[in-house]
Structures are given as structure tokens and as C-alpha cells.
Amino acid sequence: MRMRKTAAAGAVAIALAATATACGGESGTPGDKSAGAKVFTGTYPVASGVKLDSPTLKRAQERKKLVIGAKADQPFLGFQNTDGKRTGFDIEIAKMIAADLGFAENQIEFQTVDSNVRETSISKGQVDFFVGTYTINEERKKQVGFAGPYYTAGADLLVRKDETTITGPTSLKGKKVCSIVGSTPLQEIKKPKYGAVTTELAKYSQCVTQLIDKQVDAVTTDDAILKGYAAERPKKLKVLDKPFTKEPYGVGLNKDDKALRLAITEAIEKHIKNGDYKKAYEGTLGKSGSAYVAPQTPLPRD
Numbered sequence: 001m002r003m004r005k006t007a008a009a010g011a012v013a014i015a016l017a018a019t020a021t022a023c024g025g026e027s028g029t030p031g032d033k034s035a036g037a038k039v040f041t042g043t044y045p046v047a048s049g050v051k052l053d054s055p056t057l058k059r060a061q062e063r064k065k066l067v068i069g070a071k072a073d074q075p076f077l078g079f080q081n082t083d084g085k086r087t088g089f090d091i092e093i094a095k096m097i098a099a100d101l102g103f104a105e106n107q108i109e110f111q112t113v114d115s116n117v118r119e120t121s122i123s124k125g126q127v128d129f130f131v132g133t134y135t136i137n138e139e140r141k142k143q144v145g146f147a148g149p150y151y152t153a154g155a156d157l158l159v160r161k162d163e164t165t166i167t168g169p170t171s172l173k174g175k176k177v178c179s180i181v182g183s184t185p186l187q188e189i190k191k192p193k194y195g196a197v198t199t200e201l202a203k204y205s206q207c208v209t210q211l212i213d214k215q216v217d218a219v220t221t222d223d224a225i226l227k228g229y230a231a232e233r234p235k236k237l238k239v240l241d242k243p244f245t246k247e248p249y250g251v252g253l254n255k256d257d258k259a260l261r262l263a264i265t266e267a268i269e270k271h272i273k274n275g276d277y278k279k280a281y282e283g284t285l286g287k288s289g290s291a292y293v294a295p296q297t298p299l300p301r302d
Contacts, residue, residue, distance in 0.1 A: 039076055039087045039231075040283020044099035044276060054260040056128050056253065057101060066103040068094045069113035069121055069130035069252075073205070076228035076284045078132045086110050088228065092280035093150055093268070094131040097251065100267035119143040122252050129264065130252040133224060145257065146250030147264035148299060150277075154243025155185035156223035158230060160211065161238050166218055168242040172196040176216040178207035185220045188245060204229070212236060222247050223290070230288035239290050265299050272297055 050057070060066045070090060071078030078090040091110075098108050113121045113130060121127050122144045133153070136146045157177075159166050166175060173195030179186035181200045189196050199216050201207050207219040208229050219226065223243055230237045251264050271277045272295055281292050 038283075039079075039287075040092070040280060041087060042092055042095070042276065042280060042283075043105065044096050044271075046099045046104045047102045050100075050102035052101075052259050052263055054257050054263070056125075056257045056260050057263075059125075060101075060103070060128050065107055065109050066098050066101065067109045067111060067126075067128045068098065069118065069127035069132065070094060070110045071132040072112040073203075074133065074225055074228050076231040076287065077224055079228075080110075080112065087284075089151075089224070089280055089284040090131045090133065092284065093251075093271075093277075096271040096276055096280075097129075097131070097264050097267045100270065101263065118252060122254060125254070128253070129260070133222060134250055134252050135222075135247045136250040140252075141255070143255065144252045145255040145261050146252060147261045148250040148268055149248035149295075150251065150268045150299075151224060151249040151295065153222040153224045153247040153249055155188055155220055155245040155247070156226055156243045157240045158208070158211065158219040158226040158237055159217065159240065160214075161236055163217070163238075166240070168240060169194055169244045172218070175218060177218045177220055178210055178216040179220045180204055180207070183221060185222070185245070189220050208233075208237075224249070224285060227285040227288035227290050230290070231285060234287060234289060237288075239288055241290050262301065265301065269297050269299055 070086060072080035074088065077088040079088045080086050095105055095108065111127055113127060113132070118130055118134060119140065122130055136149055157166065157169065166172065169189070172189070175196055176199060177189050177196040178199040178201060179189065180203060186198060186200060190198055199210070204219065204221060204225060207216065210216045211219050223239055223241070226239045230239050253260055253264065278292055278294070286292055
């Protein structure tokens with residue numbers, strides 16, 4: 001069933017707020033302090049009279065609150081400041097969707113959900129949906145549903161701004177490359193064809209600190225995460241924009257709630273087409289220096 005809604009009057013209002021904390025593996029972790037970059041926050045017209053044959057949405061409407069799972073430790077992507085405020089590209093996507101479902105920002109309860117419990121949190125109804133660098137794949141589809149994708153990421157390389165010898169994954173022979181233990185990009189970069197010397201740490205923020213301190217030559221993970229760190233340190237870091245894998249990010253939700261899945265997909269398309277999506281990207285991940293690339297629409301409905 002398609003969602004029927006009437007947008008409340010008002011245009012998108014844009015505000016700029018400073019990221020007030022140091023970035024790290026957890027909110028407020030010292031080590032890689034923000035260089036004072038500004039992060040975009042937007043407001044979006046809230047739909048009224050939303051009617052949807054979705055048990056998840058009906059529960060949210062009854063409680064008058066939408067519970068959204070998110071990351072809290074990814075600068076300019078999904079980050080929680082010391083004052084509790086959430087900022088970043090994924091947070092903006094979540095707010096756009098919430099507005100189209102009839103919920104204002106003050107009716108959203110963000111919950112930090114670790115990657116290893118995403119499927120459990122969604123399937124048990126602990127969150128209404130999840131937005132946070134969540135790659136769509138067939139194995140996960142056995143447990144949860146996905147709306148979107150809203151962004152196509154890929155494993156890439158973060159290097160120092162003055163780096164000239166590393167131009168992509170094929171130029172890593174003998175170079176020290178850092179990623180977190182067990183990550184897919186780490187396993188990829190370990191392949192003999194790259195010839196990289198790998199360093200495995202617990203958090204990406206630790207890798208970034210080592211990169212700035214010249215203990216490693218590059219950091220690898222999904223480009224969206226790397227862009228967040230580059231946006232925070234645009235004078236010191238850059239993303240090569242040479243992705244060597246493909247990671248479509250989706251919004252995770254209950255696999256049986258088809259009506260909500262279609263409604264979220266429609267909301268993403270709407271905000272891509274009306275320019276909200278581009279503004280959010282340019283005010284967050286785009287501050288890394290990586291150019292905006294418009295997602296292809298229409299999005300899949302399977």
C-alpha cells in the first residue's frame with residue numbers, strides 16, 4: 001500500500017551547528033579532535049494524516065514516538081555529540097524519512113545500535129528501523145527487510161592530504177594500511193595482489209590517529225566512513241575516490257513490513273528529487289572534498 005500524506009506548510013530550513021566533540025570510536029573519545037568543521041542540520045516538512053498498513057508505524061503512532069537505530073561514532077555520518085545531539089548524513093536521511101511518516105525531529109528517539117546486534121534489534125522490534133552504513137546483502141535479507149538503497153558506498157582509501165605516491169589500491173605495495181579487526185575491506189586489502197602491509201586496530205579513529213601521526217600510510221573502509229573523517233580534517237586528509245568494492249546502504253526494518261519498506265523507499269526518492277538529499281550530502285560527507293553523485297532513481301521495489 002502506498003503512503004498517503006499531506007505535507008505541512010513550510011520549506012526546508014537549514015541551520016549550521018558545530019561538531020562540539022572530539023571524534024573517535026565512541027562519542028567524545030579523545031585522540032582525533034575536530035578541526036572546527038561545521039556539520040549540516042536540516043528540518044523537513046512533516047506529513048500529516050499518514051495512513052499506512054504497517055504494524056511498525058501503527059505502534060509508533062500509538063506511542064507518538066519513532067525509535068530509530070543509528071551509529072554514534074562516525075563523524076559527519078552518524079555521530080552523537082556530548083550534548084546528546086545527533087548529526088551526520090545518515091541522521092539527515094533518518095529525519096527525512098521520519099518527516100514523511102509524520103514525525104517531527106522532537107518525536108524521534110535515536111538509539112545507538114552496534115553492528116553485531118542490528119538484525120536482533122530490528123527483528124525484536126527494539127527499533128522501528130535502522131539507518132547506519134548498513135550494507136544490503138542476501139544473507140541479511142533472510143533476517144531483515146531493506147528499503148533503498150539510499151547510498152552506494154565502496155571500500156576506498158583515506159590518506160594524508162599531501163600524499164602523492166598512493167593513487168589507488170594498486171599502488172599499495174609495501175605501504176602500511178590500517179583498518180579494524182575483521183572488517184571486509186581489511187580482508188580485501190590483505191590479498192597478495194595489493195602487496196600492502198596491514199595494521200589491525202579496534203577502532204577507525206585509532207587508524208586515523210596513526211595516519212595523521214604518519215605511523216601508517218592509509219586507512220581503508222567504506223568510503224562514506226572515510227569521507228566523514230576527511231570532512232573533519234579537510235586540510236590534513238583526503239579520500240582517493242577510487243572505490244574497489246560495492247556496498248549499497250539500505251534502511252533496515254522488519255522483513256514482513258512491506259508497507260513500511262515501500263513507504264521509506266518512496267520517501268528517499270522524494271528527497272533525492274527535491275534536493276534535500278544533495279544539501280544533506282554537501283553539508284556533511286561533501287565537506288571531505290568528494291563530489292556529490294546523484295543516486296539513480298527509481299529505487300528498486302523488491
